[in-house]
Amino acid sequence: MSPPVGPTGLPQTCEGDHDRRWRVGAGVAAFDTTIRFRDAGLAAFQQLGVAASLDRRLGERFTLQLALGSALAGHVVRNGVEHRVKPGPLASLALSVRLLDDGPRSPFLVTTLSIAQSFVRAGDASLRASDARLGVALGKTFGPIAPFVVARTFGGPVYFLGDVGTDRYRYQVGAGLLVFGKGLDGAIEIAFLGERRITLGGGFAF
Numbered sequence: 001m002s003p004p005v006g007p008t009g010l011p012q013t014c015e016g017d018h019d020r021r022w023r024v025g026a027g028v029a030a031f032d033t034t035i036r037f038r039d040a041g042l043a044a045f046q047q048l049g050v051a052a053s054l055d056r057r058l059g060e061r062f063t064l065q066l067a068l069g070s071a072l073a074g075h076v077v078r079n080g081v082e083h084r085v086k087p088g089p090l091a092s093l094a095l096s097v098r099l100l101d102d103g104p105r106s107p108f109l110v111t112t113l114s115i116a117q118s119f120v121r122a123g124d125a126s127l128r129a130s131d132a133r134l135g136v137a138l139g140k141t142f143g144p145i146a147p148f149v150v151a152r153t154f155g156g157p158v159y160f161l162g163d164v165g166t167d168r169y170r171y172q173v174g175a176g177l178l179v180f181g182k183g184l185d186g187a188i189e190i191a192f193l194g195e196r197r198i199t200l201g202g203g204f205a206f
Contacts, residue, residue: 008055008065008096010110010137010146010178010187020183023055025203033195035158037165040078047074047085047120053203061098067091071120076127076160085127088120092131107140108148122160130156139178146178150189169194 030048037043051069058064067090074085094114101108116131131154139148152172158165174191176199186202 008053008063008094008112010108010139010148020205021057023053023057023185023203023205025053025055025185025201027051027053027199027201029197029199031191031195031197034168035076035160035165036168037078037158037160037163039163040161040165042168043076043078043165045074045076048072049090051090055203055205061101063096065092065094065096065114067094071118074122076122078161083123083125083127086121088118088127090116090118090120092116107138108146110137111135112137116156125161127158127160129158132156135172137176144179144181146180147175148178149173149175150191152191154195167195171195172197 028048028050030046032046035043035045049069049071051067053065053067055063055065069090070087071085071090072087076083076085092114094112096110096112099109099111112133112135114133116133118129120127133152133154135150135152137148137150139146150173153170154172155166155170171194172191173193174189174197176187176189178185178187183205184202185205189199191197
């Protein structure tokens with residue numbers, strides 16, 4: 001259950017802006033997935049959340065990101081009983097590496113490794129989830145826009161009502177679009193296979 005931030009390490013500045021090493025951002029996301037619990041079987045899980053992020057470029061190819069946020073709403077349907085999700089903290093740490101990026105008009109290939117933790121309440125019970133993700137994004141810049149496709153694999157335990165589970169799919173495939181200029185950027189990403197998610201966000205690099 002990672003915070004609602006899009007892929008980090010993507011091109012976010014125009015040619016001549018490579019001296020911008022820091023970036024602050026914010027995002028909102030909604031996801032829809034299925035959790036397979038050890039004792040209770042399958043449970044539907046939907047959640048809406050927001051997060052703020054801080055990125056630091058480490059050289060030309062590495063980016064480190066810290067994100068903090070909160071769940072806003074959602075529900076878990078387990079054994080036919082709906083448990084409403086209440087606000088609770090979310091956090092993640094991610095490292096991205098640009099494996100291919102030879103200029104502002106070239107294709108880019110970015111891989112990202114992240115770890116995340118969330119602590120929310122669903123109904124009257126605690127719902128705690130850990131998440132580790134490995135992803136890759138492939139795209140190309142066209143002036144101030146950069147369309148991309150993304151694929152991720154992930155896993156981690158979900159603890160709820162004395163039971164433990166994990167995501168039924170453990171993967172995510174989607175596409176997105178980044179728009180940027182003069183340090184500002186905005187992005188949309190839609191994951192339509194596996195864990196389904198839509199993420200909207202933006203930021204400022206300096």
